[in-house]
Amino acid sequence: MAATPTREVARRVFASEFNDASYTFKESDDERAPVYVLLPTGERANRVFLVGTLTETEDVGEDSEYWQGRVVDPNGDTFFMYAGQYQPDAASMLRELEPPAYVAVVGKPRTYETDDGEVNVSVRPESISQVDEATRDRWVVETAQRTLDRIQAFDDEDGAEMDEYVQMASEQYDLPVENYRRAAVGALESLEGEQRDAPEA
Structure with missing residues (x-):
């Protein structure tokens, strides 16, 4: 009896790392096998969970509705998401929501290569659901912790014992993971600043 396929864990990631995750792969030749993006901190992601400020929505479709949404994380970095006829609930939310609004999004990473060879990453x-500030704040804290944990594991790996995804990330990306440590710390600091009602820098 075939095993029931389980849904992949939705990874928490800040936009700066997500937008750098341009390498995709499958782990089997089955055409229905999940496609993963490889996070530069050494973890695969078939689904992501993000919370941020929806700052803009636009119907960019030509023949039918195709909605683009921009969600900004505490560092000011942007997740782009696109929903059309095959994501009717998400498209409906993007049509109805009035930016700015805090939103929680679960979705699949998608990559697209532009004519000049750049790889754009979107969700x-x-x-998509509207959430309150406390939910956004919890996501920031949890995502910062997960990011720092991934970086710790990345830094702790050595040659023979290296995790396969850490090894893959070190081969595929020439990106210092320190960038993502700064993003995690910066997000936490921005949260503390908001909680002190400090003016934004």
């Missing part, structure tokens, strides 16, 4: 949302 195809499975669900």
